Amino acid sequence: MPDLKAEAGVLAVFLTGSHARGEADEYSDLDLSVLVASDEFVRNDVTYRGGVLVSVERSTVPHRERAFTEPETTLWNLTSLRSGVPLHDPEGVFADLQRRARAFTWAEVEEQAHARAAGLVADVAEELHKVMGGLQTGESGKVAYAILGLTFALGNAALLSTGTLIPTENRYLTLARDAWDDPVWRTTYGGMVGLTAEDVPTRGRAALTAYERAVALTRWPDGPDGALAHEAARRARAFLPG
Known part of the structure; x- marks a missing residue:
């Protein structure tokens, strides 16, 4: 986690997936989502850390905002924004996304x-x-x-x-x-x-x-x-x- 916060371009880090929803089992990976400042910082990686499989997804805010305008993206991403647990959000970037996600209604798309x-x-x-x-x-x-x-x-x-x-x-x-x-x-x-x-x-x-x-x-x-x-x-x- 400290190394993610220190990466260039990082705006926020939040926990998603089964651990965020309280549904993890012993084989569940740890899903970390990172909001980055631009596309140059976008990349994903999967590694073992301390014996735990950790999946890190990096995306920009505009990419995440597609969950409010594109129906298929909404299906796959709205729940993670609503249930995500903030781990690092100094400027409140993730908090704003989460507020919008929780206020969003399917009628909009x-x-x-x-x-x-x-x-x-x-x-x-x-x-x-x-x-x-x-x-x-x-x-x-x-x-x-x-x-x-x-x-x-x-x-x-x-x-x-x-x-x-x-x-x-x-x-x-x-x-x-x-x-x-x-x-x-x-x-x-x-x-x-x-x-x-x-x-x-x-x-x-x-x-x-x-x-x-x-x-x-x-x-x-x-x-x-x-x-x-x-x-x-x-x-x-x-x-x-x-």
Whole structure:
């Protein structure tokens, strides 16, 4: 900690992650966030210190302020700003960010979030086709690879559509699964990502239905994305037996 405070360009240091939230276990790393004066000081490093894995992330204030304007950044960063524990903040830079984070409401980015969610679902129509192709030809590797893209695109769409913040990446899959209060979505997304189903073909079939439900649950703006996604969903339904 003293060495971080002494680094050039340091404005503030605060604790984040499981230790800040009081959820750490014996394998948890120590997450330290450092606010720096300019991009020239931005870098991340991970080291062992005193037998503890320590992750240090350095970022500028404008970078952190994106949590108030960019919905996906909000999902990932707002909780850390709200729950962060100040360790060094002589000018009150972090205190100001934390005050703004705690006053922030999802309504400020909600329209952007819905538009981004729709774009994400439409953008992975190609991955959906890869799943169908892989299932048809028995190429498990192709199906598994396509599922990776669907996992995060559809997961982010669900989180953006509902304003579900991510306090830790460890909960990403379960938060995404539970974001939409829709039993078919929850069952098929959980199956797709491996929370319930095990073999790749079963996960692939679950992915097709998860995509269809994401299309149904997403709020679509006018434009070509909606037509693309709905046609992809129609093809997924036609592909599945029954």
